[in-house]
């Protein structure tokens with residue numbers, strides 16, 4: 001067995017693992033990364049990038065159809081084959097050569113295979129041929145193994161060869177009928193994408209559509225999906241599934257309805273990739289999410305073990321995982337060099353924004369862009385809040401952006417501190433607007449000062465002024 005020593009070993013070369021390794025190398029330490037599939041992880045090949053590529057062309061087409069002059073120039077429907085082809089290139093044709101070259105240029109050693117912790121600061125890597133290598137870390141091991149789609153225990157589901165988000169994101173053809181179990185982000189985005197690509201889509205949203213967003217978000221997306229011909233069944237629970245000999249899938253709901261489809265996508269959340277990474281060797285439970293302290297050290301794991309990204313369950317989003325990666329990479333370097341650890345609130349070595357300033361864009365029609373707390377979450381956190389609503393379509397810039405612009409904005413204000421703690425925008429092309437709100441929340445900019453941040457006329461950003469005017473001065 002080969003044995004090698006590095007300062008830091010990272011298990012998992014998704015966006016988070018790559019950034020941890022990059023950060024420690026930039027800090028002057030050596031790093032090895034262990035990957036069992038493709039360097040780049042879920043995000044690059046089966047999640048963020050391919051799904052957004054599936055959605056983007058339909059969004060551009062919708063935008064053109066809402067503008068007289070441009071509308072007349074649209075002479076055909078969405079070209080599904082061209083969309084799938086563009087998606088393929090955004091998934092790098094499921095090859096990781098580009099990312100491997102980047103690792104080389106960044107000075108990060110790559111070990112391909114399944115990584116397992118075998119003892120304190122030691123990781124064994126088993127490659128596809130069964131050969132093993134033993135890696136030891138002088139300073140730290142970082143678990144960045146991500147998450148996988150959760151398959152609920154519905155009778156017959158597993159045997160029916162359901163799609164997970166992976167099969168949806170990498171589909172090589174468009175099913176005539178697609179049923180979706182779940183009502184979260186994946187379900188909402190994939191219903192939007194496949195309906196536009198020509199599938200007849202049914203969504204079984206047991207807990208409603210986008211239930212953790214502001215309620216108007218789910219309502220607007222439901223309305224528009226229905227207008228696009230999608231059957232959105234709120235409260236419907238799948239209780240049995242089977243695939244018949246002809247290949248058709250039959251789903252029975254708790255209310256006794258029967259849905260027939262060609263494929264069924266299951267999108268009911270994620271499970272951590274910790275089943276087979278040797279957690280039992282260091283006294284932790286295999287299969288569990290890895291709880292971490294403020295500097296992303298694994299609770300109960302010894303001072304050498306860290307976890308970042310999806311696997312610690314703080315926030316299951318690429319940008320937030322990469323933010324954690326910067327903190328964890330830097331804190332490992334600081335500890336290795338005996339430098340000061342800045343672990344106070346908003347310090348360099350902690351991921352404070354994970355708590356209350358997480359931005360997210362759901363690329364549905366309309367787009368849902370949010371950051372911070374919803375009104376319900378703020379109330380549950382015990383804050384004394386005021387909710388300010390505004391019709392986004394009434395903003396001059398929005399009416400100019402598209403005829404019949406439909407949208408909504410909600411600002412949640414902490415009345416004791418007079419700062420914004422949450423903002424949600426629903427409307428076409430609102431994705432690029434949300435960063436202003438992230439800055440206001442992270443900077444804890446007082447409302448009094450925000451009056452001096454003047455949005456340009458006539459842009460959709462003028463919603464900021466309208467929200468302040470509605471709040472009052």
Ligand SMILES: Cc1cc2nc3c(=O)[nH]c(=O)nc-3n(C[C@H](O)[C@H](O)[C@H](O)COP(=O)(O)OP(=O)(O)OC[C@H]3O[C@@H](n4cnc5c(N)ncnc54)[C@H](O)[C@@H]3O)c2cc1C
Nearest residue numbers: 012014016036041042047048115145146309310316317318
């Ligand atoms: C359909 C879908 C769409 C999404 N869209 C967005 C989006 O638009 N924006 C956004 O911010 N987030 C999005 N997400 C979430 C995003 O994909 C994840 O938050 C992100 O991929 C997490 O990165 P990670 O590095 O923690 O894990 P992953 O990307 O899952 O990477 C983990 C890596 O570790 C490897 N690995 C696991 N175990 C081992 C082991 N034992 N040994 C060696 N290697 C191992 C895996 O093969 C994988 O390459 C989406 C998720 C899904 C499912």
Ligand SMILES: NC(=O)c1ccc[n+]([C@@H]2O[C@H](COP(=O)([O-])OP(=O)(O)OC[C@H]3O[C@@H](n4cnc5c(N)ncnc54)[C@H](O)[C@@H]3O)[C@@H](O)[C@H]2O)c1
Nearest residue numbers: 152182183184185186187206207267268269316361362363
């Ligand atoms: N644009 C983006 O940022 C983006 C896009 C896709 C995914 N993601 C991330 O990926 C993660 C996974 O997405 P997801 O949609 O799988 O999870 P999710 O947590 O967003 O939604 C899962 C939904 O399934 C429902 N559910 C749970 N069990 C169920 C069951 N047995 N039957 C029916 N419904 C059930 C839940 O109530 C929930 O609404 C999310 O955390 C999200 O942050 C992000």
